[in-house]
Each structure stands twice: as C-alpha cells, then as structure tokens.
Amino acid sequence: MSDVMTNEHTVESLKPTFEVKRWLESAKLDTEPEIEQDSRVRVLAQFCNHQGRHPKDMIEAVLRGGEEDGQYTIAIKARRELDEAINTFGDTLGLSLHQNITAGNVVRSFFIHNGVQMQGRPSL
Amino acid sequence: MEFKEVVGNRRSVRHFLPYKQVEREKIQVMLEAANRSSRSMNADYVKAIVVNRDELSEELRDSLRNPTTTLDLDMAPTYIMWFINLKYPEGTKERLKQLIDHGVNTPSHGWSHAYVDGVIQKTVIDKIAGDDARLNWMGAIETGQAIAQALLAAYDEGLGACLHNFTDTKIREALNVPDHWRRAWIMLVGYPAMGAEDGGQRPRRPLGENFKFGNADTPFESDPAVVARLTEAKLIQAPSPTPHRFEEIRLFNREFGLPE
Numbered sequence: 001m002s003d004v005m006t007n008e009h010t011v012e013s014l015k016p017t018f019e020v021k022r023w024l025e026s027a028k029l030d031t032e033p034e035i036e037q038d039s040r041v042r043v044l045a046q047f048c049n050h051q052g053r054h055p056k057d058m059i060e061a062v063l064r065g066g067e068e069d070g071q072y073t074i075a076i077k078a079r080r081e082l083d084e085a086i087n088t089f090g091d092t093l094g095l096s097l098h099q100n101i102t103a104g105n106v107v108r109s110f111f112i113h114n115g116v117q118m119q120g121r122p123s124l
Numbered sequence: 125m126e127f128k129e130v131v132g133n134r135r136s137v138r139h140f141l142p143y144k145q146v147e148r149e150k151i152q153v154m155l156e157a158a159n160r161s162s163r164s165m166n167a168d169y170v171k172a173i174v175v176n177r178d179e180l181s182e183e184l185r186d187s188l189r190n191p192t193t194t195l196d197l198d199m200a201p202t203y204i205m206w207f208i209n210l211k212y213p214e215g216t217k218e219r220l221k222q223l224i225d226h227g228v229n230t231p232s233h234g235w236s237h238a239y240v241d242g243v244i245q246k247t248v249i250d251k252i253a254g255d256d257a258r259l260n261w262m263g264a265i266e267t268g269q270a271i272a273q274a275l276l277a278a279y280d281e282g283l284g285a286c287l288h289n290f291t292d293t294k295i296r297e298a299l300n301v302p303d304h305w306r307r308a309w310i311m312l313v314g315y316p317a318m319g320a321e322d323g324g325q326r327p328r329r330p331l332g333e334n335f336k337f338g339n340a341d342t343p344f345e346s347d348p349a350v351v352a353r354l355t356e357a358k359l360i361q362a363p364s365p366t367p368h369r370f371e372e373i374r375l376f377n378r379e380f381g382l383p384e
Contacts, residue, residue, distance in 0.1 A: 027384050028370070079191070102381030109383035119194035123381035124142055 009048040009055075011041045019055055019114050020044070026113040043106040050089045055110065058082060062116050072115065082111065083118055098123040128359035130280045133320050137284030138196055139376055140314035145176070146202040150281040151313070154204070157277035161270040166219040167212040169266035171305050172274075173205045187294035188310065195382070196288060200312035205290070206271050207305035208263040213253040217244065260306070267308050274311065284316035318372050324364035 014020050020041060024030040029037055048055055062079045063072040090104030101123040108118055125133070151174055163169055177185065177200065188197055197203070220229060220240045229235035252258050271287065278285045290310040295301070316322045332343025354360045377384050 029384065074191075076191075098381055105381055105383040112383055117191060119191070119196075120377075120380075120382040122142070122195060122198050124198065 009045040011038050011045060014045055014048070014055065015041050017056070019059065020110070023110045023113040027109055040106050040109070043103050044110050046093075046103075047086070047089050047107045050092070051085060059111065059114050059116060062111075074117065079116060079118060082116070083108075087121065125280050126357065128354065128357040130276050132325070132354075132357075132359040132361045133279045134276060135284075135322055135326055136286040137314075137316045137322050138199075138286055139317040139322070139373075140196075140199040140201070140284065140312070141317045142199045142201065142314070142380075144201065144315045146283060146313055146315070150278070150283060151202060151204070153281055154274040154277040154313075158270040158274040161266075161273045163266050163269070164262065165213070165216045166223055167216060167266070168209055169212045169263050170270040170308075171207040171209045173207075173299055173301070175203050175205070175299075177201050177203060184295060184298055188290045188292075190289060190291050193288040193290050193310065196286065196312050199317075200286075200314040202313040204274070204311040204313060205292070205295070205299075206267065206308040206311060207301065208260070208267045208308050210259060210263060210304045210306055212263060212266075213249050213259075216249050217241065220244065263306070264308070271309065271311065278311075278313055279320075282315070282320070283313055284320075284322065285311050285313045287311050317376055321362070321366055323369045323372070324362045324366040325360070326364055 015038075021030075024037055024040075029040060044055060048058075051058065062075050062082055064075055066072045086104045086107050089107065090100040093100050093103055095103070101121055105120045108120055112118060155172065155174070158170060158172065161170075177197070180203075185197060188203075217240050220235075221237055223229040224235050224237060224240070252262060275285055275287070287309040288311075290307070292301070292307045330343075331346040335344040336342055337344040351360060374384060376382070
C-alpha cells in the first residue's frame with residue numbers, strides 16, 4: 001500500500017508521481033499542450049477524491065505480486081469493482097452523457113497505461 | 125476482388141463504424157463460404173449463430189463480455205458465434221457412402237460400401253467419438269477451416285472482422301444452444317472505421333522461421349521474385365504501422381470518448 005493517503009488530490013499533487021508520468025508518456029499525451037495534460041490529470045484527481053484513494057493504491061488493489069520478478073496477476077473482482085466505480089464516477093459528474101463517458105475513459109486510460117487491462121466504454 | 129488481394133486485406137479489425145449495419149446478404153456469403161470448407165468425413169463440424177448487436181438485450185450483450193472482448197462488442201454491429209459440433213461423428217457412414225456414390229471416394233483409394241458398412245465404425249468412428257482429446261482436436265481444426273473461409277469472404281465483401289473469445293454462460297440458454305455445441309470464437313463483423321488498410325499488415329516473422337523445406341531444420345527460402353509478384357497482387361501489403369496510424373486512432377478514440 002502507498003503511504004500517501006489524502007482526499008485532496010490535485011493536478012499539482014498527482015502530476016509528479018511516477019504513475020501519472022508513466023501514463024502521460026505511454027499515451028503520448030506528454031507531447032500535448034500543458035492545458036490538455038492538466039485537464040486529464042484533473043479528471044483523475046476528481047476520481048481519486050470521489051473514491052478517497054490514491055491512484056497508486058487503486059492500481060495495487062488490482063495488480064497483485066510483482067515484488068520478486070516484476071510480474072503481476074490481475075485481481076478480477078477488484079478490476080470489476082474499479083470499472084464499476086469509474087462508471088459511477090462518470091455518471092455523477094452531471095455533464096452530458098458523452099462528457100461523462102469520456103471522463104470515465106480518461107480515468108481508464110490512466111489505469112490501462114499502468115498495466116491494468118480494461119477496455120473503454122464508447123460514447124455511441 | 126482477386127483471391128490474393130482478399131488474403132492480403134485480411135487483418136483483425138477492432139475499430140468498426142458502429143452505426144453502419146452489415147447487409148444480411150453479405151453474412152450469407154460468409155456462411156456459404158464456411159459451408160464449403162474442407163472437412164474430413166464430410167462431417168458437419170461447425171455450427172454458427174448470427175445475431176445483430178442491436179437486437180440483443182443489453183443484459184445478454186453484457187453477458188458475452190470478458191476482459192478482452194468488451195469494447196468490440198459495442199462497436200461491431202454483427203456477431204457470429206461459432207461452435208464446434210461435438211456430435212460430428214454421427215451419420216459418418218451414410219455420408220461416406222454418399223461420397224462413394226458421387227464418385228468422390230473411389231475404389232482406387234480403397235473405398236467401398238463394404239468397407240464403410242463393416243469396418244469403419246470400429247476402426248475409425250468409435251476411436252474418434254470415444255476419445256475426447258481426439259474429438260476436440262479434429263473438431264477444432266475443421267471448425268477453424270470453416271471460420272477462416274467465412275473470414276476471407278468477409279474481406280471479399282468489403283467488411284472487417286475479428287475473432288474473440290466470449291463468455292457463453294447466459295447466451296447458451298437464451299439462444300437454445302445445445303450442450304454438444306462447444307464454444308469456439310465469436311466473430312465480430314462490421315465496416316472498418318479506418319478503411320481496408322486499417323493500419324497495415326500486421327507484423328509476421330520471416331517465412332523460413334515457421335515454414336521448412338525437406339526437414340524441420342531447413343528454412344523454406346523466400347524467393348524475392350515471388351515476393352514481388354505477391355506485392356503486385358496485393359497479398360503482401362504495406363506493413364503496420366502505416367503513416368498517421370496513431371493520429372487515426374487518436375481521432376477515432378476522441379470521437380467516441382475512448383481511452384487514449
């Protein structure tokens with residue numbers, strides 16, 4: 001478990017973390033204008049505050065192991081709960097359906113690029 | 125479309141135009157192609173059920189999902205669920221005698237009604253039917269051939285497709301799937317959102333790595349002249365990633381609000 005426990009996640013607190021850097025780099029969002037990057041990190045921060053958890057904790061709840069050889073297993077139930085939490089979070093934003101779904105998928109993008117295999121929910 | 129171009133065009137398409145329905149006649153073309161696949165004992169190894177995404181209840185559609193088959197189910201307008209018919213040995217004797225009567229299986233190759241009537245049951249059919257590993261092995265190979273023909277037919281019709289695993293627990297009951305139909309793949313069919321090129325041909329290892337000549341140690345050497353001919357015939361096409369592939373994907377993802 002991470003030792004960082006706060007409900008006040010912000011762009012400033014999350015952006016320097018390894019997980020967020022890895023996300024932005026892997027998704028090639030790090031070449032986007034700062035305002036674009038920050039808008040995504042802000043959504044992630046909102047989700048973390050909604051859950052009252054640090055993003056690293058949420059990754060660790062799904063990816064188990066890794067201490068010895070860097071290889072993890074996925075906790076299926078935890079991943080399903082995470083996916084459902086993302087849907088719930090999106091639905092509470094009070095935006096348009098497309099914006100709600102997109103926000104949820106921004107959060108999914110963070111987890112995907114940190115090794116949590118999950119698929120997006122399209123706005124159709 | 126020429127055969128070589130059809131083979132060259134085939135690639136696993138995962139980005140579909142979700143709103144563009146697949147014409148029923150094109151699905152029939154795919155099934156007709158599957159129905160003409162090679163099959164030992166002229167048996168019916170393959171079974172398939174076609175469903176349109178929008179005609180399935182949300183609950184049933186959700187029940188098909190597994191971690192690697194989720195988004196695709198939302199995007200592809202048509203699903204073909206393929207099954208292995210584990211009762212395929214049934215009726216073998218009648219079908220083989222029919223092949224003899226049609227001049228397909230001939231005496232020059234040892235075929236006679238007497239052989240089929242008196243010998244083949246214990247020597248061949250019972251051995252397959254009584255051995256689960258053999259039954260499934262043969263079933264999977266022959267079902268795979270039928271699926272492959274349907275797949276190529278899809279590309280010949282200008283469609284795209286991808287084979288996936290799927291969860292069949294609920295759908296079996298809902299669609300009355302018999303117990304002896306073993307789940308194979310679900311084929312998701314639709315129009316490729318990024319055109320037939322769809323990012324280019326997927327990477328493959330050099331020919332000789334997997335294909336040998338004379339013995340298992342000697343690679344089958346690729347002749348550059350043949351490669352040139354196949355390139356002209358479009359069996360060999362531009363490899364992935366094609367220029368602007370990632371920009372294409374990004375635009376697609378942003379259109380549907382998908383994770384980047």
